[in-house]
Amino acid sequence: MDRRDFILSGSLAYAGLIINANNIYSSTIKEFKTGNKMKLSFKPYELQLKHTFTLANSSRTTTPDVQVKIDYQGYTAYGEASLPPYLGETPDSVCKFLSKVDLGQFKDPFLLEDILDYVDKIEDGNKAAKASVDIALHDLIGKLVKKPLYKLWGLNPDHTPNTSFTIGIDTPEMIRQKVAEASQFKILKVKLGRDNDREIITAIRSVSNVPICVDVNQGWSDKQKALDMIFWLKEQGIVFVEQPLPKELIDDMAWLTEHSPLPTIADEAFQRLTDVIKFKDVYSGINIKLMKSTGLREAHKMINIARALDMKVMIGCMTETSCAVSAAAQLSPLVDWADLDGNLLISNDLYKGMQVIDGKVTLNNWDGIGVKLI
Amino acid sequence: MDRRDFILSGSLAYAGLIINANNIYSSTIKEFKTGNKMKLSFKPYELQLKHTFTLANSSRTTTPDVQVKIDYQGYTAYGEASLPPYLGETPDSVCKFLSKVDLGQFKDPFLLEDILDYVDKIEDGNKAAKASVDIALHDLIGKLVKKPLYKLWGLNPDHTPNTSFTIGIDTPEMIRQKVAEASQFKILKVKLGRDNDREIITAIRSVSNVPICVDVNQGWSDKQKALDMIFWLKEQGIVFVEQPLPKELIDDMAWLTEHSPLPTIADEAFQRLTDVIKFKDVYSGINIKLMKSTGLREAHKMINIARALDMKVMIGCMTETSCAVSAAAQLSPLVDWADLDGNLLISNDLYKGMQVIDGKVTLNNWDGIGVKLI
Numbered sequence: 243m244d245r246r247d248f249i250l251s252g253s254l255a256y257a258g259l260i261i262n263a264n265n266i267y268s269s270t271i272k273e274f275k276t277g278n279k280m281k282l283s284f285k286p287y288e289l290q291l292k293h294t295f296t297l298a299n300s301s302r303t304t305t306p307d308v309q310v311k312i313d314y315q316g317y318t319a320y321g322e323a324s325l326p327p328y329l330g331e332t333p334d335s336v337c338k339f340l341s342k343v344d345l346g347q348f349k350d351p352f353l354l355e356d357i358l359d360y361v362d363k364i365e366d367g368n369k370a371a372k373a374s375v376d377i378a379l380h381d382l383i384g385k386l387v388k389k390p391l392y393k394l395w396g397l398n399p400d401h402t403p404n405t406s407f408t409i410g411i412d413t414p415e416m417i418r419q420k421v422a423e424a425s426q427f428k429i430l431k432v433k434l435g436r437d438n439d440r441e442i443i444t445a446i447r448s449v450s451n452v453p454i455c456v457d458v459n460q461g462w463s464d465k466q467k468a469l470d471m472i473f474w475l476k477e478q479g480i481v482f483v484e485q486p487l488p489k490e491l492i493d494d495m496a497w498l499t500e501h502s503p504l505p506t507i508a509d510e511a512f513q514r515l516t517d518v519i520k521f522k523d524v525y526s527g528i529n530i531k532l533m534k535s536t537g538l539r540e541a542h543k544m545i546n547i548a549r550a551l552d553m554k555v556m557i558g559c560m561t562e563t564s565c566a567v568s569a570a571a572q573l574s575p576l577v578d579w580a581d582l583d584g585n586l587l588i589s590n591d592l593y594k595g596m597q598v599i600d601g602k603v604t605l606n607n608w609d610g611i612g613v614k615l616i
Numbered sequence: 617m618d619r620r621d622f623i624l625s626g627s628l629a630y631a632g633l634i635i636n637a638n639n640i641y642s643s644t645i646k647e648f649k650t651g652n653k654m655k656l657s658f659k660p661y662e663l664q665l666k667h668t669f670t671l672a673n674s675s676r677t678t679t680p681d682v683q684v685k686i687d688y689q690g691y692t693a694y695g696e697a698s699l700p701p702y703l704g705e706t707p708d709s710v711c712k713f714l715s716k717v718d719l720g721q722f723k724d725p726f727l728l729e730d731i732l733d734y735v736d737k738i739e740d741g742n743k744a745a746k747a748s749v750d751i752a753l754h755d756l757i758g759k760l761v762k763k764p765l766y767k768l769w770g771l772n773p774d775h776t777p778n779t780s781f782t783i784g785i786d787t788p789e790m791i792r793q794k795v796a797e798a799s800q801f802k803i804l805k806v807k808l809g810r811d812n813d814r815e816i817i818t819a820i821r822s823v824s825n826v827p828i829c830v831d832v833n834q835g836w837s838d839k840q841k842a843l844d845m846i847f848w849l850k851e852q853g854i855v856f857v858e859q860p861l862p863k864e865l866i867d868d869m870a871w872l873t874e875h876s877p878l879p880t881i882a883d884e885a886f887q888r889l890t891d892v893i894k895f896k897d898v899y900s901g902i903n904i905k906l907m908k909s910t911g912l913r914e915a916h917k918m919i920n921i922a923r924a925l926d927m928k929v930m931i932g933c934m935t936e937t938s939c940a941v942s943a944a945a946q947l948s949p950l951v952d953w954a955d956l957d958g959n960l961l962i963s964n965d966l967y968k969g970m971q972v973i974d975g976k977v978t979l980n981n982w983d984g985i986g987v988k989l990i
Contacts, residue, residue, distance in 0.1 A: 352763070354770025355949070387761040387768070389726070394761075394768060396728025396913065519924050539770065546917045547924045550893050575729070 280345035280382070281313040282375070286333035289324070289561050289588045293420065295410050300328065305561040308336040309592065310374040314351060317385045320593070320613055321378030321569075323370035324533055324560035324584070331370045339364065339371040351382050358539055369513065369536050376537020377569045377611060384610030391572040391612075392605060395542070401575035402603035405582045406431035406455050414445035421450050428601035429453045429481065431581055435461015439471065443478050455579065457484040460510055465494040469501055476503045481579070482554070484529060485509040496524045505554055515540050518547050527554025527578070532570050533562075545576050559584035568595030569611040574603045592616060654719035654756070655687040656749070660707035663698070663935055663962045667794070669784055674702065679935040682710040683966065684748040688725060691759045694967070694987055695752030695943075697744035698907055698934035698958070705744045713738065713745040725756050732913055743887065743910050750911020751943045751985060758984030765946040765986075766979060769916070775949035776977035779956045780805035780829050788819035795824050802975035803827045803855065805955055809835015813845065817852050829953065831858040834884055839868040843875055850877045855953070856928070858903055859883040870898045879928050889914050892921050901928025901952070906944050907936075919950050933958035942969030943985040948977045966990060 289305040310321035323336045342364050348357050361375050384391045392399055407427040409420045411434075424430060430450070432442060435458040446454060456475060462468040468486045475483065482505040487495050489511035499506045505526035512518060513534050521528065528548050535541040541557070548555045556579035559567050564585040574580045580603050585591050595613035597604045606612050663679040684695035697710045716738050722731050735749050758765045766773055781801040783794045785808075798804060804824070806816060809832040820828060830849060836842040842860045849857065856879040861869050863885035873880045879900035886892060887908050895902065902922050909915040915931070922929045930953035933941050938959040948954045954977050959965050969987035971978045980986050 350767075352767040352770060353772050356772045356775075358770075383770075387763060389761060393724075393726040396726060396732075396757075398727050398730045401730075515924060543920045543924070546920045550889060550917070550921045 278315060280348065280351055282310065282340065282343055282345050282378070283313070284308050284310045284337060284340045284374070286337065287563075287592070289563070290590045291561060291587055292589050293410055293412075293587070295561065295587070302327070305588070306333050307563070308333050308340070308371070308374060309563070309565070310340065310378050312345065312351075312375075312378040312382050314382055315386075317382060319378045319382035319385055319610060320565050320615075321374040321376070321381065322563055322565040323374035324562040324566055325370055326560050329370065329533070331368065335368065336371040336374070339368045340374070343375060345375075351379055351386065354379060354383070354539060358537070362536060370533040372536040373532045373566070374537075376539055377532065377566060380538045380569065380572075381610035381613075388609050390605065390607055390609060391538070391569075392575060395572070397572075397575040399575065399605040399607075402571065402605060403574060403577060403580045404428040404601045405580040405598055405603050407583045407586065408433070408457075408581065409446065411436060411442065414441060417442060417445045418449050421446050425450075426598070426601055427452065427583075429455060429579070431455040431457055431583075434458050440474070443475065443480075447478060451479065453479055453481045455481050455484065455581070457509070458486045460485050460488045462486050463488065465491070465498050468498055472498075472502050472504050480504060482507050482527070482556075485511060492524060499523070499525055502526075507554065507556060509558070515544055515547065518544055518553075519551070521553065522551045525553070527556065529556045529558045529581070530573075530577075531558045531560065532566055533560050538569055538573065541570070541573060542576075545573065554578045556581060558582070561587050563588065563591050564593040564595035565611065565613050568593070568613045571596035571603050571605060572611060574605075652689060654722065654725055656684065656714065656717055656719050656752070657687070658682050658684045658711060658714045658748070660711065661937075661966070663937070664964045665935060666961055666963050667784055667786075669935065669961070676701070679962070680707050681937070682707050682714070682745070682748060683937070683939070684714065684752050686719065686725075686749075686752040686756050688756055689760075691756060693752045693756035693759055693984060694939050695748040695750070695755065696937055696939040697748035698936040698940055699744055700934050703744065703907070705742065709742065710745040710748070713742045714748070717749060719749075725753055725760065728753060728757070728913060732911070736910060744907040746910040747906045747940070748911075750913055751906065751940060754912045754943065754946075755984035755987075762983050764979065764981055764983060765912070765943075766949060769946070771946075771949040773949065773979040773981075776945070776979060777948060777951060777954045778802040778975045779954040779972055779977050781957045781960065781972075782807070782831075782955065783820065785810060785816065788815060791816060791819045792823050795820050799824075800972070800975055801826065803829060803953070805829040805831055805957075808832050814848070817849065817854075821852060825853065827853055827855045829855050829858065829955070831883070832860045834859050834862045836860050837862065839865070839872050842872055846872075846876050846878050854878060856881050856901070856930075858930075859885060866898060873897070873899055876900075881928065881930060883932070889918055889921065892918055892927075893925070895927065896925045899927070901930065903930045903932045903955070904947075904951075905932045905934065906940055907934050912943055912947065915944070915947060916950075919947065928952045930955060932956070935961050937962065937965050938967040938969035939985065939987050942967070942987045945970035945977050945979060946985060948979075 287307045287309045289307045306325040308323040312319045325331045406429040407424045408431045484507040507527045508525040509529040555577045557577045558581040562584040567585040593613040661681045661683045663681045680699040682697040686693045699705045780803040781798045782805045858881040881901045882899040883903040929951045931951045932955040936958040941959045967987040
C-alpha cells in the first residue's frame with residue numbers, strides 16, 4: 243500500500259472514522275512522475291460535532307472539511323480546510339481549487355513566499371483551501387529541518403495562553419450541563435446575539451465564576467444598546483466582546499470601542515492582512531483564524547502588524563481536527579488569548595496533536611505542526 | 617587551539633588583518649562550565665575604509681567595529697556591531713553591554729523571542745550591540761538546522777535586488793573616478809546635502825547613465841527648496857531621495873512626500889519597529905539597517921509592517937564586514953532596493969559571504985547568515 247492509498251483509505255478506515263461515502267474527488271488527486279517533487283493529495287471528510295452548534299442565525303451537527311497531505315522525499319505533511327457553511331467554501335470548491343495547485347513545479351518547499359503567492363493568485367477567495375496548502379507546507383518544512391514550527395519561529399512553548407472553550411447557544415439547563423463538562427477550562431467563550439443574552443450569562447454564572455469571552459457574531463445592531471450590554475457584561479466578569487455589531491458599521495464600531503469598558507475584537511469584519519491596518523481605533527484587537535488568513539504565513543504577519551498597531555490578538559479556529567488546531571497553536575505563544583477548542587468539539591478527530599492541559603494550550607515537541615495520525 | 621583562541625587570534629592574524637593593538641576586552645569574554653551552553657565572545661576590530669568617507673557634516677577613514685561569536689555544541693556563529701561615530705555607540709560601550717549578556721541561562725538558542733527580549737531589556741539604546749547578538753543567534757539557528765536563513769524564512773534567493781554602491785561626497789574629478797570604478801553596479805547612491813548637490817549629480821551624469829539613489833542625510837532644511845531640487849533630480853534619473861529634511865520636521869516631510877515626484881525614504885528619522893507605523897503619509901518608504909533595528913528579527917517585522925502600510929522598503933548597512941552585510945542580504949528578497957555595499961568599502965574584511973555579481977545581491981547556500989572566515 244503506497245502513501246497515497248494510506249491517506250485515501252487506510253489511515254481513516256483504521257481509525258474507525260466516518261468517511262464521506264461518495265469519494266468523488268479521488269480522481270483529481272495529482273500524481274507526479276518523479277519522487278523528488280511535492281505531491282499534493284486531498285480528501286473530503288465530514289466532521290461530526292459532539293453538540294449541535296448554534297450561532298446567532300443557524301445551527302448544525304456536522305462541519306464539512308477537506309484533509310490534505312503533501313508527500314516529499316519520504317516525508318508526509320498534513321493540512322486541512324475546515325468549511326463552516328456560512329463562509330461559502332465547500333468540499334467541492336476546495337477540491338476543485340486544490341486540483342489546480344501544481345506544487346510539482348517548485349523545486350524546493352522552502353520557497354514558501356513564491357509557492358504561497360502562486361497559490362493565492364490561482365483564484366480569488368478559497369481561503370480555507372489556500373490555508374490547507376499553507377499548513378501542509380509548513381508541516382513539511384518543520385519535518386524537513388526536524389523542528390516544531392514554534393522553534394523555527396523562535397517562540398517559547400511555555401508562553402502559550404489558556405484556551406477558551408466555546409459554549410454554544412442553548413437552553414439554560416443545557417448550558418449549565420455544558421459548563422460543568424468544561425470544568426478544566428480557565429476561560430469560556432459564549433455565543434450571544436439573540437434575545438436571551440442575559441439569560442445565558444446568568445445561567446453560566448449560576449454554576450461558574452471563570453472568565454468568559456463573548457462572541458456576538460454581529461448579532462447586535464444598535465450601538466447604544468450594545469454599549470449598555472457591554473457595561474452589564476463587564477460586571478459579570480466578561481473578558482472581551484467579539485464582533486458585537488454588523489461588520490459594515492465601521493463608524494458605530496469605532497464609537498463603541500472608544501466607549502467600551504471591555505476590549506472589542508474583530509472577527510467577521512476582516513479577512514486578509516491588508517484589512518488589519520484599517521482597524522486601528524475601530525476595534526481593540528483581532529481574532530485570527532487560519533481558515534480566513536489563508537494559513538500560518540499570513541497569520542504570523544497579521545500578528546506582527548496588530549502588535550505594531552498596539553492591538554490585542556487572539557487566535558481562533560473553526561470546528562477542525564487537531565491538524566489545523568495544532569497548526570494555529572504553534573503561533574499561540576504570540577497572542578493574548580486563544581480559542582483553540584475546535585478539535586474538542588468533534589467526535590471523529592484524525593490526529594493526536596496540541597493538547598489542552600489544565601486549560602492551557604500545550605505544545606508537544608513533534609516536528610512541523612506537531613501532529614500524528616491516530 | 618580551541619575555538620575561542622581561534623577568533624581571538626588565529627583567524628584574524630591568519631587573515632593578515634589589522635587588529636586593535638590594545639585588546640582591553642579579552643578579559644570580559646565569558647566562559648561557561650558546561651559545553652552545552654551558548655558562549656558569547658567579542659573583540660573590537662577597526663574597519664579600514666578604502667576611501668575617506670564623507671557625509672554632510674563629517675568625514676573619516678576608519679569605522680570602529682566589534683566582532684562577535686557564539687559557540688554552541690560544536691558550532692560557531694558570527695555577529696558584528698558596526699559603530700559609525702555619529703550613532704553614539706563605541707567599541708567600549710558595545711563590549712561593556714555584551715559583557716552583561718548571559719546567554720548561558722537559556723537552554724536553547726531557538727528561544728529567540730525570549731533571548732532577544734532579554735537582551736533588549738538589559739539597557740536602553742545599544743542598538744548595534746544588540747544587533748550583534750541577534751545576528752550571531754540567527755547564524756547559529758541556521759547552522760543548527762543546516763539551512764541558510766533565507767530558506768528558513770521561505771524566501772527565494774533569485775529575488776534579491778541589485779545593490780546600490782555609495783559614491784562619497786568628493787571633488788567632481790574624484791567622483792568621476794569612483795563612478796568608473798563602480799561600473800559593475802546597476803544603481804549608484806550619492807550623498808548630497810551640501811552646497812554642491814547639482815555639481816555632484818552633473819559630474820556623475822557626465823560619465824554614467826545608471827539610476828542613482830540620493831541620500832541627503834537631513835542635509836536640506838527648506839521644504840520648498842527641497843521640492844524644487846527633487847523635481848530637478850527626477851529629470852536626472854534619480855530613483856528616490858533618502859532623508860531629505862531634518863528628522864524632526866514631520867509636517868514638512870509629509871508635505872514634501874505628498875508633492876514629491878520621487879519616493880522619499882526615512883533613515884535617520886526612525887530606529888525601532890514602533891516608529892514605522894507613524895510614517896504612513898510622511899515618507900514613501902523606510903531604509904532598514906540592522907545596526908538600528910537591533911538585528912534581523914526586528915528588521916523582518918519592520919518589513920512586514922511597512923508592506924502592510926503600502927510603503928517601500930530598502931535595506932541598508934553601515935561600513936561593515938561581510939558578516940553583517942551578509943546577514944542583511946538574507947532579508948533582501950523582500951525589499952525594493954538594497955544598499956548593501958558596506959563590505960566593499962573596507963579593505964580588511966574578515967569573511968567571505970554575500971557577493972555582488974553584475975550589481976545584484978547574490979546569496980550563497982551556506983547555512984545561517986552565509987559567511988565563512990577568510
